[in-house]
Amino acid sequence: QVQLVESGGGSVQAGGSLRLSCTVSGFTYTSACMGWLRQTPGKEREGVAFIDTRGGNTDYADSVKGRFTISQDKVKATVYLQMNSLKPEDTAMYYCAAHLLCLGLFRGKYDYWGQGTQVTVSS
Numbered sequence: 001q002v003q004l005v006e007s008g009g010g011s012v013q014a015g016g017s018l019r020l021s022c023t024v025s026g027f028t029y030t031s032a033c034m035g036w037l038r039q040t041p042g043k044e045r046e047g048v049a050f051i052d053t054r055g056g057n058t059d060y061a062d063s064v065k066g067r068f069t070i071s072q073d074k075v076k077a078t079v080y081l082q083m084n085s086l087k088p089e090d091t092a093m094y095y096c097a098a099h100l101l102c103l104g105l106f107r108g109k110y111d112y113w114g115q116g117t118q119v120t121v122s123s
Contacts, residue, residue, distance in 0.1 A: 005115070021080050034099075036094060
């Protein structure tokens with residue numbers, strides 16, 4: 001059974017930092033493409049950060065470049081999202097997602113999602 005379990009959300013003031021974690025199970029971590037996406041009410045889900053689980057390459061949405069960092073621990077089958085210099089517009093539900101049997105960076109429709117973790121940034 002595929003599971004993605006996120007943690008680390010919360011409320012911070014603008015300029016603050018948060019670190020999200022997502023631990024996966026039920027599949028071989030390096031056989032999947034992983035990403036972090038976010039969604040606010042009334043808006044489409046937005047891809048934020050992506051990682052190539054085998055090669056370690058990363059990619060980011062323009063809105064978070066230079067502020068967010070996606071990383072991984074292959075042994076722990078965990079992907080992280082370090083978020084610095086947070087802005088009120090970063091407020092959203094953040095989801096970890098996996099696309100199985102995938103290599104490289106993936107920006108398409110993911111197969112599996114975590115339950116989401118809320119990030120709220122106040123001004």
